[in-house]
């Protein structure tokens with residue numbers, strides 16, 4: 119692997135890459151902009167320009183080169199080929215080797231899609247402002263000015279330089295030479311050649327190699343705090359037409375994928391056993407890559423997880439804090455008489471308890487450690503027809519992306535001792551989450567690696583729960599509650615995927631999974647209360663392609679079970695420990711089915727947002 123920096127300047131003026139940002143009032147087209155208003159050279163445009171020059175150079179040398187990774191040599195037309203480019207005696211052409219070949223799946227003999235990882239180029243000096251240029255619209259079909267129509271283009275001021283970071287994933291001299299040649303051969307980028315735009319000068323600076331393995335804390339569990347250095351697109355299970363939404367969290371598979379990619383690039387032998395054991399699927403000895411959830415900066419420690427479905431906050435004033443309503447729901451679920459129901463009704467928490475407020479409560483926004491969902495931007499691109507050099511009709515693609523600067527916290531648990539060295543190596547490499555890695559999307563900085571602060575023990579959490587239950591139901595609501603010591607409470611910290619069910623009535627709603635984990639004691643188990651929502655989950659396997667969509671119980675689901683009278687705590691505590699440590703249901707190595715028993719938040723009272 120070799121890092122580099124690419125510096126771009128525009129000696130004859132400015133640059134215009136349209137189709138990325140909506141044009142403001144009075145302007146027909148504006149050069150691509152960052153959300154903060156500064157200009158940017160999008161990674162796709164940069165790659166496209168480099169690739170085109172490189173393809174042209176290869177053709178001038180009479181070497182095989184396909185067009186944009188389609189596997190076809192435009193000089194030697196032949197019937198369409200299936201699969202990836204094979205122009206180079208059965209191997210991909212040199213352009214495909216560098217830039218990738220548009221393949222959806224990773225061929226078995228190749229480690230990555232593209233040897234080049236290149237991010238967007240941002241201004242490297244202070245940006246002063248935009249300039250307007252006038253142009254004349256040309257009618258493409260008649261090759262003439264269309265009714266002499268003038269239009270205005272907004273371009274960055276002159277004299278600006280841009281800087282992009284990137285790397286070659288294989289440190290190979292031939293590849294380095296190819297990339298240097300592509301950089302030198304690239305003299306234009308974007309539109310407006312005739313109007314003095316588009317001429318570019320690029321200079322390439324290789325960085326020194328640095329591979330200091332990241333020091334890991336002791337133990338088989340660590341917590342990571344990651345900060346997005348570039349926008350990220352984290353795939354949703356179902357895409358809608360030309361719009362691709364993003365998740366607001368990072369599934370464990372995305373973190374595991376990033377680590378797997380990093381290791382595949384640097385390990386001499388990617389079939390190395392310790393590596394494969396680290397990232398193996400559904401194997402109890404492999405590491406668990408938990409979901410990462412957004413957190414606000416400078417919040418105290420605590421679970422980075424979605425709120426339980428039973429959490430509520432004041433609809434009027436968020437400073438009134440977040441409460442959990444589970445104890446009251448248990449009270450309602452165990453009422454013995456209509457008289458009790460009428461009597462406690464005014465005391466049940468449906469409204470804000472802040473003195474003088476009394477406003478309706480609603481489900482809280484954000485996560486346990488973030489005030490709201492992460493900021494996103496929509497990037498819209500026009501699909502270009504390379505043969506005609508114009509936009510394909512109606513081919514607009516929009517991608518939602520999480521903004522750079524967003525923080526995520528999550529854990530890697532159950533780390534096998536033999537995998538520690540690999541993990542520390544992987545965490546010292548550049549990591550990218552989600553789609554568009556080759557364009558620099560989703561690249562993250564590791565802000566913190568630490569041993570997680572342990573929660574109270576299971577025993578202690580259960581005691582706290584029992585005390586809170588006693589206080590609320592017996593003392594405050596004055597109910598005749600006689601189920602003390604028999605309740606089990608489960609809260610999902612990530613989505614749960616049930617194994618295939620044979621048509622039972624509770625198929626896939628989570629109860630069967632929990633009961634199966636409890637084993638024999640589940641005979642005679644009663645479900646007192648459940649709050650759960652459903653979702654569709656799907657995964658992406660780098661070698662097998664998309665997985666089948668499955669129904670999942672959403673994170674935040676809460677289950678309260680009543681144990682039969684004769685069952686003792688010692689009969690179940692082992693199973694509960696195991697469920698917390700290993701997760702429940704399917705795909706637990708990707709962080710699905712992470713569960714805690716007796717969530718401390720239930721007994722916490724009001725949590726003030728600003729104190730995390």
Ligand SMILES: [Zn+2]
Nearest residue numbers: 184203211214
């Ligand atoms: Zn090719």
Ligand SMILES: [Zn+2]
Nearest residue numbers: 432438470475
């Ligand atoms: Zn209130």
